[in-house]
Amino acid sequence: GIATIDIKADEVGIVELCRDRQLPLHTFPSQLLRTISVPNPSAIVDAEVGTPSVAEAAALSAAKSQTLLVPKQIFRFPIENFDSQLEIQNQKGAVTIAIASSAQEYSDRTGKLLLVGTGPGELNQITPAASSAISSADAVIGYSLYIQLIDSLLQPHQIIEALPITQERQRAQRAIELANRGLTVAVVSSGDCGIYGMAGLVLEELHSQGWDGATPNVEIFPGISALQAAASRVGTPLMHDFCAISLSDLLTPWEAIEKRLVAAAAADFVTAIYNPRSQTRVQQLTIAKDIFLKYRHPNTPVAIVRSAYRQDEQIHLTTLEKLLDVPVDMLTTVLIGNQSTRTHANWMITPRGYFGTM
Amino acid sequence: GIATIDIKADEVGIVELCRDRQLPLHTFPSQLLRTISVPNPSAIVDAEVGTPSVAEAAALSAAKSQTLLVPKQIFRFPIENFDSQLEIQNQKGAVTIAIASSAQEYSDRTGKLLLVGTGPGELNQITPAASSAISSADAVIGYSLYIQLIDSLLQPHQIIEALPITQERQRAQRAIELANRGLTVAVVSSGDCGIYGMAGLVLEELHSQGWDGATPNVEIFPGISALQAAASRVGTPLMHDFCAISLSDLLTPWEAIEKRLVAAAAADFVTAIYNPRSQTRVQQLTIAKDIFLKYRHPNTPVAIVRSAYRQDEQIHLTTLEKLLDVPVDMLTTVLIGNQSTRTHANWMITPRGYFGTM
Incomplete structure (x- = not known):
């Protein structure tokens, strides 16, 4: 790109050169340029335009660098009658150029963040919009298990960054970094990326970086x-009012979670429990069960589903009372019925309303 | 098909005939056959097998009909030495046949009910599994607006039954009726068919009809x-614990709905309100707002989204306090943030947890 002082933003020679070569033009106000430390400042230039350096300061600003590759050089048509620095600067056809090297490769594209929910993992359950988003991206970032599940959507030229499950914030930051360089970056989550997924984390990160809401562009694929x-x-x-509660207390105080379990049980919500158990978190599901037993019948139907739609899918229909007899891990979702939910021939059915009887 | 008494279920001649002609074989116990009123009962047959009619009673039972097309006829090889009815019955090569006409056309296929969620309506947001289910069906049944939205998935040979929105139970019954005739029937709902959709209603109906859980076969496409x-x-x-509450009190007492609104507001669930308003139901959203204002800050972000992903999509970001300033109808979903939800540059962001600050 080309950089200069803002008073040159409409100079025909510069504008046409940039247009011809498809180079972006960055212009900076003198107030900003005068804050940049340069090897060759000029009092004459300072007096003229309000900063001791234009070429060197603008090059360093645009490149976000502290080191010049080439210090300022003055190029001009071979005209004889000049006798002062000032005259050179004002000479028609004279141009002062400096070059700085940017740490980041230049791109004229605006970056995009495609926040993509891949559903349970089976390709048949991923929306076409989400599939296209993944295939169209320059880079795909996600937890390694979920990247594996969508392997067939990946393209040979794509940057694939499959990171461990723990490094969620790093994944978000890396995605934003690549998007800021002009890449289209797909960040994948299983399920819905906006429900305990990566989309929220990316927006949180963008927000903390002072994002303007438009660059990089963000699109969300449920x-x-x-x-x-x-x-x-x-x-x-x-089929009736329901809620989702995560039992993970890594980022939420357990008291808040427990308050929600009580509210859900007492107000008869069908309840989906996310993160019911992990290797270090084993007691929470027992507490949840005990809370529900205060408000619901022990025979309330409960479904315990692990890896739905995947090869290792496991389904158990049980009751609130016997909930803990079924193995549960972090890949499991627990669904607790409301007071009207019934089991019929291996199906769990919640009626639409409370007035009818099933 | 061919029908007879259950003690003939393994008779080689009948079994081979059915296999050769690909005819289903129905067999009935004598206790059932003897309850059928027939034109030509036989005391001799009754003494022999415990029912006064085999051929006529079995034909009527299998055809679920009260009228014989052809009364019983005895066919046999021309052998001279018989002298009693009993001997004819026992004669090798003799067979008694009656024909009844079924009200329903015969099909050797087992019916299927494909309960399909078509998402917001844009084809790009329908899972491939759901699209295939619709295209593969013999019949597609749904509310006319949603049928229109998936028009391009429909096939020329399909039975399409687009019914008014009010006739939900009729749609479910009609779908089951067609599936019982052996057809593959797709029942479509917008959104997720299992969330306030048609899938629950179809399972409720099947349950009330004494369904065995397998025939017709049911598959659900979220x-x-x-x-x-x-x-x-x-x-x-x-991004944090959330719930869905429908404000429609057609099938649920308003007290139950209000209890859930209070629970959701007090326990700080992000809350999605379905059916926020209809032509006859206008006060409920005001009550919901007042309940939330008791527990949440007036500036709590609220999104009001009508017809997401459709041509007439309308999006408003507002606050709890100003919620009623935005037009809301039955095609609108209202999302109320939790105490941590923030608006940033036209984006509504709920942080993942409570410990960080955004």
Whole structure:
């Protein structure tokens, strides 16, 4: 790109050169340029335009660099009658050029962040919009297991960054970094990226970086969430008012989670429990069960679904009372019915309303 | 098909005939056959097998009909030495046949019910599994607006039944009727068919008809729900525990709905409101707003999304306090943030947890 002082923003020679070569033109106000430390400042230039350096300061500013590759050089048509620095500067056809090297490769494209929910993982359950977003991206970033599940959508030329599950914030920051360089970056989450997924984290990060809401451009592609995938495999448990509660207390005080469990149980919401158990978190599901037993019948139908739509799918229909008899891990979603939910021939059915009887 | 008494279920001649002609064989116990009123009962047959009629009673039972097309006829090889009815019955090569006409056309196929969520309506947001289900069906049944939105998936040979929005139960019954005749029937709902959609109603109906859970076969295809579609257009409001509450009190007592609104507001759930208003139901959203104002700051971000992903999409970001200033109808979903939800440059962002600050 080419950089100069803002009073040159409409100079025909510069504008036409940039247009011809498809180079971006950055212009900076003198107030900003005069803050840049340069090897060859000029008092004459300072007196003229309000900064001791134009070429060197603008090059360093645009490149976001502290080091010049080439210090300022004055190029001019071979005209004889000049006798002062000032005259050179004012001479028609004279141009002062300096070159700085940017740490980042130049791109004329505006970066994009495509925040993509890939659903349960089976290709048949990923929306075409989400599939296209993944295939069209320059880079795809996600937790390695979910990247594997969408392997067939990936393209040979793509940058693929499959990171461990713990490094969620790093994934978000890396995605934003690549988008800021002009790349189109797909950030994938299983389920719906906006439900306990990566989309929220990327927007949080953008917000903390003072994002203007437009550059990089953000588009969100919803996906079939874990609670929907689980529900569709066992029947229609979610036919009446429902809620989703994550039992992970890494980022939320347990008191807040417990308050929600009580509210959900007392107000008879069908309840989907995310993150019911991890290797270090084993007691929370027991507490949840005990809370629900205060408000619901022990025979309330419960579905425990692990890896819905995946090869290792496991489905158990059980009851609130016997909930803990079924193995549960971090890939499992637990669905607790409301007071009207019934089991019929291996199907879990929540009626639409409260007035009828099923 | 061919029908007879259950003690003939393994008779080689009958079994081979059915296999050769690909005819289904129905067999009935004598206790059932003897309850059928027939034109030509036989005391001799009754003494022999425990029912006064085999051929006529079995034909009527299998055809679910009260009228014989052809009364019983005895066919046999021309052998001379018989002298009693009993001997004819026992004669090798003799067969008694009656024919009844079924009200329903015969099909050797087992019916299927494909319960399909078509998401917000844009083809790009329908899972490939749901699209295939619709295209593969013999019949497609749904509310006329949603049938229109998926018009391009429909096939020329399909039975299309687009019914008014009010006739939900009729749609479910009609679908089951067609599936019982052996057809593959797709029942479409917008959003997720299992979230306030048709899937639950079809399972309720099947249950009330004494369904065995297998015939007709049922498969459920989840779709992007209205709350997900709405959320993805405004940012990531659903990143923390959330609930869905329908304000429609047609099938649920208003007291139950109000109890849930209080629980959701008090326990700080992000809340998606379905059916916020209809032509006859105008006060409920005001009550909901007043309940939330008791527990949440007046500036709590609220998104009001109508027809997400459709041509007439309308998005408003507002606050709890000003919620009623935005037009709302039955095609609108209202998303109320939790205490941490923030608006940033036209995006609605709910942080992942409570410990950080955004």
